[in-house]
Amino acid sequence: MDIKQLRSFVHIAELGSLSRAAERLNLSQPALSRQLNLLEETLETKLLDRTGRGVKLTEAGQMLAERARVILADLARLEADLTARSSKVTGHVHVGVPPSAGIVITGALIERLRAHFPDLNISVAEDLTGDVQEGLLSGRLDIGILHDGMISRSLHAEPLWREDLFLISHPTQVGEQETEIAYEDVLSLPLIMPTNRHGLRAKMEEAAFRAGRPLTPVVEADALRVLVDLVHRNVGHTVLPRSSLVMELSTGRLKARRVVSPQLSRTVMLSWLHDRPLSAGGKAVVDTLRDLAGTMPMAEK
Numbered sequence: 001m002d003i004k005q006l007r008s009f010v011h012i013a014e015l016g017s018l019s020r021a022a023e024r025l026n027l028s029q030p031a032l033s034r035q036l037n038l039l040e041e042t043l044e045t046k047l048l049d050r051t052g053r054g055v056k057l058t059e060a061g062q063m064l065a066e067r068a069r070v071i072l073a074d075l076a077r078l079e080a081d082l083t084a085r086s087s088k089v090t091g092h093v094h095v096g097v098p099p100s101a102g103i104v105i106t107g108a109l110i111e112r113l114r115a116h117f118p119d120l121n122i123s124v125a126e127d128l129t130g131d132v133q134e135g136l137l138s139g140r141l142d143i144g145i146l147h148d149g150m151i152s153r154s155l156h157a158e159p160l161w162r163e164d165l166f167l168i169s170h171p172t173q174v175g176e177q178e179t180e181i182a183y184e185d186v187l188s189l190p191l192i193m194p195t196n197r198h199g200l201r202a203k204m205e206e207a208a209f210r211a212g213r214p215l216t217p218v219v220e221a222d223a224l225r226v227l228v229d230l231v232h233r234n235v236g237h238t239v240l241p242r243s244s245l246v247m248e249l250s251t252g253r254l255k256a257r258r259v260v261s262p263q264l265s266r267t268v269m270l271s272w273l274h275d276r277p278l279s280a281g282g283k284a285v286v287d288t289l290r291d292l293a294g295t296m297p298m299a300e301k
Helices: 003-015 018-025 029-043 059-083 099-116 129-138 199-211 224-232 242-250 280-293
Strands: 048-051 054-057 091-097 120-126 143-147 155-164 166-169 180-182 238-240 255-260 265-273
Touching (some): 003 029, 054 059, 091 099, 091 280, 099 120, 099 280, 129 143, 129 265, 143 155, 143 280, 199 265, 224 238
Antiparallel strands (some): 155 265
């Protein structure tokens, strides 16, 4: 039994599918199956039952998955502690951020890292929360910023800040004294929303379900700039945190009303793989993000 086999098995257990786990791990399915067979031979026990919908853990498989997560996390911490003994912060760190959080924090992050760690190289990829999570799980990204929701158990996730959600509208659609709007009234408006791949859409769907009302957007778009442009054109309304639209709101090009009854908010999370140790550079990025989170405008801890 080796570490590579354990890591592969944890991904299979989480996804319940050999094909999806192979895709995440960038392996062929036969190669992943060989790893699984070797692991079962070494342990002399069956770990998975194949079903029409994928694979299901046996009792032994459940035990191994739980213990493996602990073992891999301990090894990652050990490796991180040993690599952190180096005093000079160098290397290359790949960071993934969703667009709304990227607008708020990316510039400040790069500015501070360049000032304090000039030998550290940073790559920032802007993508939807689901794609950032997959980037972390596949090893393409070292550190990610996610929104709360269905976060993989293979990832460490800690809150950075909380942001309230607002209905974003064309100025002609908002009365001068209007600062709030009930969610039930939001659902009656022509909405421009992200697709179901986006965490914000899931939060909106959940609130609509609790209200006993359907969420039926007139336009779906996953790009932040498209959502904002369509609101500029008075096609409809969208829902976003104020912090991602500071310029548009300060100049009056758009108007924001806090969504209430219920009040909607989401938490921005800092995340990385449990079983992949942070390098000294990764720790520098994580510590910097934690420091910056305490200074976020229009966001709550």
